[in-house]
Amino acid sequence: MTTALEALELRRSHSKLVDPAPSPEQLAPLVAAMTSVADHSGLRPWRLIEMRGDARTILGEALADAAEKPDKREKLIKKAERAPLVLAVVVSPRKSDKVPLWEQEAVASGVAHLLSLLLDEAGWGVIWRTGSHTRSAAVHRAHQLGEHEYLLGWLYIGSVPDQDRRAKPRKPLDLPKHLSAL
Template identity: 60%
Template sequence: MTRPSSPALEAVRARRSWSKVTDEAPSDDELAELVSAAGRVADHSSLRPWRLIVLRGADRDKLGKAIAKAEGDKKPSSKPLRAPLLIAVVADYRKSDKVPRWEQEAVASGVAHMLSLLLDEAGWGVIWRTGHYTRAKAVAKAHGLRKNEELLGWLYVGGKPAKARGGRRKGLDAAKVLSRMP
């Protein structure tokens, strides 16, 4: 049976990572609406084992200094200046007999991915950036992370440039990744 394409399916098919963005960014109100929707990902026991930290303006300079410290560099990293808005994705682990740590990290990752899809669909360029320094003490301190938290990376968000380089990833051959139990 062939089913008609849904808006959600088309949005996912159209998604791409934007390594270069303009200086425009969503407002705090626009972002709050999208975060509220992204928080609806599957979440065993409704622990909400995540939080997001918004970095704009001078916050990005502070992060650049923390990355430099983590890397042993004297000059602040310019990486956080690649987008006007960075959203730090934090796994905020909760004590639970039912929900293991890995599952809580999966929820935090799910929220980040859902938010990236929603931002893209709303017309913003987004890329999820990580790096080994996400686990560095200087970077954790700059974000004010607690002992039960880990930084998973940042969503870099800005306007989509008029001239986009590159294209979308090729479609996936589902037959190569779908199987049945032996």
């Protein structure tokens, strides 16, 4: 069994993803595991929107509308179709006197990251994508978000082609820069 440390060391983002993607039945227990995400007051201020097939085209059209670049419309639409499954990560804030908005956003971010680790461990390829139009009005409408909801980005999920499974070395972390003591 892989340890959490090994899972982190082995995880890689994969920008090239193909069919198949996890089925709703395969995805459900991974999402259900998000109950363990650190979440002050258990607000669960997040939700995921699953997009497959033509639903990805709706996302692509919204990105193209937000970009307002007619000459790049088809290219932008295709960007949303670069994986067989796209999960929108939505911050869905809850009213709370104890838990500020930034902390609720951190919970949603934790869900996205931990879910990407679980997907990777289960053998799926995943990459977290964002962009300048993530919080545009057109994208907000396309996702049918509530008035106070907003996107953190999307997890693009699918199978990794064999030639892309090679582990690419990561640049080592400069520990003194990122870990200090008072």
